[in-house]
Amino acid sequence: MKIAVDAMGGDNAPEAIVTGVMTAKNEFPEIEFQLYGKEDEIKKYVTDQNNITIIHTDEKVTSEDEPVRAIRRKKQASMVLAAQAVKKGEADACFSAGNTGALLAAGLFIVGRIKGIERPGLMSTLPIIGENRGFDMLDLGANAENKAEHLLKYGVLGSFYARNVRNVENPTVGLLNNGTEESKGSEVTKKAFELLSEESSVNFVGNIESRDILNGAADVVVTDGFTGNAVLKSIEGTALNITKLLKNSILDEGIKGKIGALLLKNALGGLKDEMDYAKYGGAVLFGLKSPVIKTHGATKPEAVAATIRQIHIMLDTDVVGKLTKQFEEEDTQN
Template sequence: MNMSGIKIALDVYGGDLAPDVNIDGAILALKGLKDLEITLVGKKDEINRLLEKRGFASERLSIYDAPDVFGMAEKPSQLLRKRNSSLFKTAELVKKNEVDAMVSAGNTGGVLVAGLFVVGRIKGIERGAIAVPISSKRGFTVLLDCGANLEVRPGHLRDFAKMGFEYARILGKESPLVGLLNVGEEEEKGTELVKEAFGMIKEALGETFVGNVEGRDILYGNVDVVVTDGFKGNVAMKTIEGTAKFIGDLLKMHIKQAGILGLLGGLLLKGAFNNLKKSLDPRIYGGAFILGVKGVVVKAHGNSDALAISNAIKVACNGVKGRLVEKLEARFGSE
């Protein structure tokens, strides 16, 4: 960690709305955080033009040239062959310790490969995991893995539990409670794999481990970290998204059907509805961490806008300030 300030590399050509939102997001973040330095990674000339257009200049902003783009639909493994892509170059800056952290809204699989194979894994951690903080009854709950490992072994789930615990602490939970996603709360529930993981997590975390939790507990249980494989985590995360959208539509429909009183009620509650929407907005968390990587790697949502990118940059800063990588290294190295 650079002591003069936090240095973040931003993959300017990652994301559905790249490059504009990334540049706007970077400007927003620089305005908000005074100890932040950003390296914009991508097509140098174009980035210069885009900055000029915005009339923005800062000595805390630099550009690192990367002529290629790694597309949103490309096969993740292909990243290692696209060494001139902005995503690859961004990860390389982390690897070379020229920056403290990276942010990309690009291809999820690609960012994962960038983290695991370009930046590299922390010693003692066999599998990296995508950890996503989701709005919940507890403020937020960290769900992991959200898609890095579709199949796991029990020891991987134990490692996810340990990583999720440290991550939740950095996000502000003093003593996070960790649960294992299962089909019921009783210890004997689940597959052999999950039962074995239960024992291993209990041994690793002690009282911090609350045992098995169910799908409803992700948003509505007394747990801060929910551990599962990347298939179930991905399904759960997207199921939450679909459910929220569906309920939003239903609410609008029922208000519309309530006629003139509904219209009036809707107007009176406009602020409340907007606040509800904000509470559920995945952008407030800015992004997911690729945990287990020897560097702070934040994946922003593919359709991030400038605010989401700025938040993802803040999240990356917190990871650096909270010394996430060092804490994970200490925890996994000591065993």
């Protein structure tokens, strides 16, 4: 397995990226890592050269860059070179913690879509509260607008990923809406409800509301990119603010609060771990010819290692190859 890594992408690059790679390398000695970026900076954090190749470049895509323009003009950027390696067959997958829009553009314009998938979706695995498992949600922002047909494909894509990567047998699919009734929603969601209900390869359970998604309402949650991105950021913000509220409440209680905090240390640590979706890996731009994974801009080494673990499963199960074959067969039949 060969993974192309944009070592310069993200707020804490290259330290967090390379340190995470070093951790994962010990777990997966069969993976060869290609690190793209400034060689002298990357080398500071490389503790073992085995299965590590550094491809030097001074150019990188910044968070301020306009995505499509950056991909077209910055031909030697670390992110672009990593995507090119996948396209040329020199790497099996790539990931970055850099500019999300630019990585989406690189995936679409360089790696390319699977035939039959018009709009690949950005998908993450998020935690289900009280259970040691998660659910997959897409689209989380790859597309600002979607048609009902796109939402149908997201149901198919999410189900395929849940079965093949997360080993969920017959995963349930829910359509995110402003009510559970069939008549609820926009014209797009009403049409998507109809299409998903008629799709035999999807175990569709109907409309679900955003308040229920963290309670295990479905194994796969389907929505348009604008809504999905807004819901994801709402979940992130709520989790951060609850943690801040708990901390402030404890500190305001003085010595009694500090004693209580010590007694609750393990429980509070467990709550933090349960809400940490980074442990499931990064966001997959699913529907491309090869795995392209996006990690959070402020990612830490542990999250990088988790993302590599996720990519290893995707490559080991050949989920993209199987998906490509399925859509090619459907295209031939049609």
